Amino acid sequence: MNLNAPPASASAGPNAAVERHLLDTVATDPAAASPAEIMHAVAQVAREHLSRRWVATDRADRAARARRVYYLSMEFLIGRTLSNALAAVGLTGEMAAAAKAHANTLEDLTATEADAALGNGGLGRLAACFLDSMATVELPSYGYGIRYEFGMFKQSIVGGRQVEHPDPWLEDGTPWEFPRTGVSYPVRFGGWVEPGAHGSSGSIWRHAGEVNAKAYDMVIPGHGTPRVSTLRLWKAAAPSQIDLHAFNTGDYARAAEFKNQYENISWVLYPNDSTPAGRELRLRQEYFFTSASIQDILARHLAEHGRLTNLAEKVAIHLNDTHPAIGVAELMRLLVDEHAFGWAGAWALTQKVFSYTNHTLMPEALETWPVSLMQHVLPRHLEIIFRINSEFLAAAAKLRPGDNEFMRSLSLIEERGERRVRMAHLSIVGSHKVNGVSALHSELLVQTIFANFAALWPERFTNMTNGVTPRRWLAQANTGLASLIDSTIGDGWRLHLDQLIGLREHAANADFRNAFLAVKQANKLRLAEHIRAHTGVPVDATSLFDVQVKRIHEYKRQLLNVLQVVARYQAMLADPDADWVPRTVIFAGKAASSYVSAKAVIQLIHDVGTVINTDARLRGRLKLVFVPNYGVSVAEVIMPGADLSEQISTAGTEASGTGNMKLALNGALTIGTDDGANVEIRQQVGDDNIFIFGLSTAQVAAQRAAGYQPLRIYEENPRLKAVLDAIAGGRFSEDEPGRYRALVDSLLWGGDHYMLLADFDSYVAAQSRVDALYRDPQAWARKAIANVAGMGFFSSDRTIREYARDVWGLAAKA
Known part of the structure; x- marks a missing residue:
């Protein structure tokens, strides 16, 4: 069969192919098809x-x-697939014509596609890029993750508060996944461990429970090449579906338990x-997808090579953060317990196979698991980790x-307090390469949190500055x-x-x-309409669009941005007739469901916005909005319309960031600290084309x-004092004056861990430089173009x- 030939339907013309799928796949009358049904038919043509x-x-x-790379990640934030798939296979124009034949635009169709709820923030979007x-540089590759039924959550804002809802993105099906009926692996939990045969390194794990991991594939197309990559996602399926006896006796809850x-x-x-x-449940999730993925990798390798002794020659497994770090112990278990490898040989293979990307400099953010919990869920893996640790420390003690x-x-x-397994340490010891994700981050890794590991293995550590897909x-x-x-x-x-x-000239x-x-x-007008439709707030599309969009976290310092907005508001009230530059401040992002402080910041943004947006004295020259349910498709509206990109984390806390890259690529100027990839953006676009403020690392x-x-x-700072006193005193929460007392106390009495107050004046001064430049549209355009060019x-x-x-x-296409 000639797989390079186009599908037979292609010769019939684009609209004929769409109509065939409306009839044969979607089973609807083409003359009466809805945009969602037409989208599914167009997707089938691309499929x-x-x-x-x-x-x-x-x-x-x-x-x-081929030697393959396997990329293990808890998240893959791929967004909508239709537009990208059509561009990759060269069908955008033809499918736009087919949509027009049905009185739709391609944009109408893509709007009906749900974002794939497979991630949350930068980690998942990086994995998708x-x-x-x-695929585009033609690497034989697989991504591995979990097929989440309900995503993280769908966010709504009710009375200023974040409310989480399930995100059932699969409820109407998706045309992009391929169930792999015959691909399923058992994943086991709990129980106890017994010694293996005499003289063997292996043990026998008497597990207490088992779940099946069922494979679903999504095809990730390359651009400018017929090659693709595969994203294999695992769905958990119970070995037995329901307790039929309990069901038949009316105990329906126990039947499904x-x-x-x-x-x-x-x-x-x-x-x-x-x-x-x-x-x-989190630990079970991490082990579930990691175990299924490694079993799948070994099965594929054995099918092609018949032996595992050459595994490191053909397999590279990459750990995207520490969520799949348990894979180090799992590969050892599989090699030693199930494939009769000796310990030393298995360990040599394991270290050659794995590599690890670290994504944080904050010790408190490094993942650890209580030894007691791991003993309960994964007793054999804990044994393996103890032995790895014992042998590693014995070797290190000689130095x-x-x-x-x-x-x-x-x-x-970690022996202090409750004993905990350090997953980043397991990743480092079990890998042959460890990388940070920006030049500054990688430098700080070997100088601070992993300095002693770098002293042992300087050659193991490297830098891989993040990037984003321009497609x-x-x-x-x-x-x-x-x-x-x-043009x-x-x-x-x-x-x-x-x-x-080439744009620079x-x-x-x-x-x-x-x-x-x-x-x-034009992009700002589109964004303004999205804001109106989703927040009810009309905004001036000629105002400066000041954007901070990312997950809500204290180190990302959305609160610092709010402080300067309040300072601007107070200054405008003090001098309402001054020539203020109109500004719309736009926030978006989700707070983790259990993150109380982050949720308080979202409510503060809402409350401050409610006051500012309804204050007639400002004459519409300042607006503050929070756009709900931030994700890839929302980002695709916000980023092209942004004038100013807020990248204001405390220096030394942001590993890289990729939102900063996407915004600059779309012509936004950056205001930020010299942190993460901001440092390299500054180097690429030039010091004169970025607004850097605040303390250095x-x-x-x-x-x-x-x-x-x-x-x-x-x-000692009257302007800052007035801002904090207004927030703490209930100026923006008159129905509950003490609502933000705890937030302010965390700054004044709680140590201000992320040093918002230290950077406040420098930040406000940088915002004044932004205003001055924005008054000259041609000068602003020169600098924005310089950002795109860089x-x-x-x-x-x-x-x-x-x-x-x-x-x-691996060898990549140039």
């Missing part, structure tokens, strides 16, 4: 092409006995871990004999700007983003600047060492080529 590409890719990789790039007990593993991303049951503090810092077990975040999200760039420097930037540097051209500003204004450390005193800053380095294609070369040992 025919993707299926052929998937089979051809798999056939070629099996024939070549990476799969796109793996066993089924729910196991299948809830794949219901929700990041279940609330404030309860013991929630913490256990620093008698240095107990050195040994404590390296141990896989999703410029070509798809910002068609107006993409078309302008195409100016050609369309090669989609596969070679460094070609954007056009920044001096007034016609190009005006065209650039016209595209931005070294200055943050110095202030903390000297004894940081936020209360003194408050007492973003070539931040393609995920470049990042993946570096991973392939320096970490995974």
Whole structure:
């Protein structure tokens, strides 16, 4: 069969193919089809092409006995698939024509597709960008994750408060997944461990429960290539469906109890871990998808090679953060207990196979599990971790004999207080490469939290600065700007983003600047309509659109942004006739369901916005809005319309960030600290084209060492004092004056851990520089164009080529 030939339906014309699927697949009258039904039919046309590409890719990789990379991630935030799939297979124009034949636009159809609820924030979006790039640079590759039925949650704002709802993105089915009926693996929990045969390194795990992991595949197409990558997601299925006896006796709850007990593993991303049951479910989730994935990898390898001794030659397994870190112990278990490897041989293979990306510099954010919980859920894995730790520490002790503090810092077990397994330490010891995700982050990793590991293995640590896919975040999200760039420097930037540097010379051209500003204004009008539709707040699309969109977390300092908005509000009331630059401040993002402080910040944004947006004295020159349910599709509306990108984390806390890259790629100027990838953005776009403020990483450390005193800053700064007093005193919460007392107390009396008060004045001054530049649209356009032109380095294609070369040992297409 010629898999390179187009599907038979292609020769009949685009609309005929769509109508055939409306009849034969969707089973509806083409003349009466709804936009959602037409979307499913169009998706089926694309799916025919993707299926052929998937089979051809798999056939070629099996024939070549290819070395593959397997990317394990708790999240894959892929968003909607239709537009990306059509672009990849070259059907965008034809399907737009087919949609028009049915009195729709392609945008009407894509709007009916649910975002795939497979992630939450930057971790999942990075993984999605990476799969796109793996396919595009032609790496044999799989992503592995969980097929969440209800996502993390769908967010609504009710009375200013975040309310979480299930996100049933699969309730109407999705045309993009392929159930793999014959691919299922047992995943076991609990029980006890017995010694194996005499002289064997293996043990016998007498488990107490078992769930089946069933495979569902999604095809991730490459661009400019017929190759694809595979995203394999696991659904938990109970071995027996219901207790029929209990059902027949009327005990319907007990009839489904066993089924729910196991299948809830794949219901929700990041279940609330404030309860013991929630913490256990999280550990089960992590082990569930990691075990199924590694079993699948070994099965594929054995089918192609017949032996596991050459596993490291053909398999690279990458841990995206520590959620799949238990895979180190699981691979050891499978090799030693089920495939009769000796311990030393299994450990040598394991270290060669695994690599690990760290995503945080904050010790409190590094994942650990209580030893007691792991003993209860995964007793055999705990045994393996103890042995790995014992042998590792014995080797390390020879280098620093008698240095107990050195040994404590390296141990896989935290012994102070409740004994806990340190998953980042397990990842480092079990991997041959460990990387950070920006130059600053990687430097700080080896200087701070992992300094002693770096002293042992300096060659193990490296940097891989993050990137984003230009296909999703410029070509798809910002068609107006993409078309302008195409007509100016050609369309090669989609596969070679460094070609954007060619825009730099056009920044001096007034016609190009005006065209650039016209595209931005059209995107702002679209964003303004989205804001009105989803918040009820009308905003001025000619005002400066000041955007902070990311998960809500104290270190990301949304609260600092609110403080400067209140300061601006108070200044405007003090001098209402001054020539204030109109500004719309736009927030979006989700707070973890158990994160009380983050939820309080969301409510504060709402309450401050309610006061500001209804104050007639401002004459509409300042608005504050919170856009609900932030995700990929919402981001695709916000990012093209942003003028200013808020990247204001405390220096030394943000590993990289990718929202900063997406916003700059879409022509937003960055206001931020010299943190994460902001440092490299500044280097690429130039110091004059970015607004940097605040303490540096070294200055943050110095202030903390000297004894940081936020209360003194408050007492000596009248502007800051007025802001905090207004918030704490109930100016924005008259129905409950003490609502934000705890938030303010955390700054004044709780140590202001993320140093908002230290950076406040510098931040306000930087915002004044923003205002001054925005008054001159042509000068603003020059700097915005310089940002787009400087973003070539931040393609995920470049990042993946570096991973392939320096970490995974694979050859990528140039």
